[in-house]
Amino acid sequence: MIRYPNRPLQTIGVTAPSSGVPAEHHELLKAAISRLEQQGLSVQTTANAWTQQGARSSSAIDRAQQLAAMWQDPAIDAIIPPWGGELLLEILEHMDFRQAPAKWILGYSDLSLLALAMTLNTGIATAHGTNIIDLRGSETDPTTARWRDVLESTEGEFIEQVSSDFYQKSWDHANPSPLVFHLEEPTVWKTVSGRSETIEGRLLGGCIDVIRHLIGTPFGDVAKFRRAYIPQEPVVWYLENCEMSVTDLKRSLLQMKYADWFDNCAGIVFGRSAANEPVQGYTAQQVYKELAEQLDTPVIYDADIGHQPPQLIFVNGAFATISVQDGKGHIKQELRG
Structure with a gap:
């Protein structure tokens, strides 16, 4: 538990x-x-x-x-x-x-x-x-x-959050805001399918640039964690890319897949990223689509996670229901033992 x-x-x-x-x-x-x-x-x-x-x-x-x-x-x-x-x-x-x-x-x-x-x-x-x-x-x-x-x-408690109305595309430290952030770009959550999606499972994730380095170490044994604390329960991964190229993002996701981190995966949520520049025409959206097809699981992206604030609070280990409809996101987390 x-x-x-x-x-x-x-x-x-x-x-x-x-x-x-x-x-x-x-x-x-x-x-x-x-x-x-x-x-x-x-x-x-x-x-x-x-x-x-x-x-x-x-x-x-x-x-x-x-x-x-x-x-x-x-x-x-x-x-x-x-x-x-x-x-x-x-x-x-x-x-x-x-x-x-x-x-x-x-x-x-x-x-x-x-x-x-x-x-x-x-x-x-x-x-x-x-x-x-x-x-x-x-x-x-x-x-x-x-x-x-x-x-x-x-x-035992439930926490409900909704996606932001606007997000910050880039930092402007020369012009401080009362909110710290400059929330000017409309927030639109998207799905690979192009349709409304709802996914449920235990949350795990973080900044993929760094959490990928847990793979193969004693500190990143996802299979052992699942057996000990959430046996047979599906996992929803939330991930955000800080600095990696699109091809490095692809390699990292494949490494997670090869390490069985995506076993019994109910869905993946990707945060917005300023790093997702195409490489020779290869886009992050293509990466998401390929991952959704390979894992046969829904993929949500441009969510309120990471280095383009604001961001929702995701609880590792909580049971979450995440839905996207008409560009708006809704997350309900149960602090389930």
């Missing part, structure tokens, strides 16, 4: 298992902390939340130790790192997943590697969505705002 955190959300822990915040951006983290405190939350940070050198916040051992300390600290109710990064993979060999209590971690990009590994190795649910830096705005869009509803939910 999947375990869900069951704690009042009072204190947020901020540690940097991937990238920390360099001195020139400290004001961003300070603003995010201030906003959360204005909402009645307490925030504690580790030293490496404020440091960055050599594409990482601190050494692999130090990052693992600071993360473990927050996980074991009974005063911390949830962990939300500053943002993603590049080298979270380094810390996995220094972590003892057996000692992890049921505590929410929320984030995306490189952080999704940690979240998926945590769920696969412990059966503890983890959350994919906004990072803490993006909570610094004086206003919060209704899609992002649902992060707190999810982290304050407990086993």
Whole structure:
């Protein structure tokens, strides 16, 4: 059975298992902390939340130790790192997943590697969505705002979310917005079939750029996870592409398929991506179509996941019903044990 955190959300822990915040951006983290405190939350940070050198916040051992300390600290109710990064993979060999209590971690990009590994190795649910830096705005869009509803939910509860009305196509840091994001492009969820689709199953996923590196390691044994925690249940994979070319995306999906990650797959949801540029006329839409045909399963794409915000909060391990009709998406997650 999947375990869900069951704690009042009072204190947020901020540690940097991937990238920390360099001195020139400290004001961003300070603003995010201030906003959360204005909402009645307490925030504690580790030293490496404020440091960055050599594409990482601190050494692999130090990052693992600071993360473990927050996980074991009974005063911390949830962990939300500053943002993603590049080298979270380094810390996995220094972590003892057996000692992890049921505590929410929320984030995306490189952080999704940690979240998926945590769920696969412990059966503890983890959350994919906004990072803490993006909570610094004086206003919060209704899609992002649902992060707190999810982290304050407990086993047996249902969470319903709908797709955004508009999304941010690219960052414009020179012109800050009260929402942080510049939500100007109409959001349209699509399906490979071109028809309305509904898929159901246990959610697993993250940023495919990084979670693919779990394949073949002790930290990415999807078959073992399924036998132990969700026997014979279908899985809905949600995936987003940060930086890969279309052909690299194709290779990564084939690797997942060859590693049997797509066994008993009820469907796949792809997030929007600025990286999906065609390669010699080969498009992401063709990749999605080929995958749908090979797996004989529905594929949804351009969903509110990943690096073109805002994004829904997807819970690894939860049972989800995801539907698309007339370009709008609806997701209902049951925190089912």
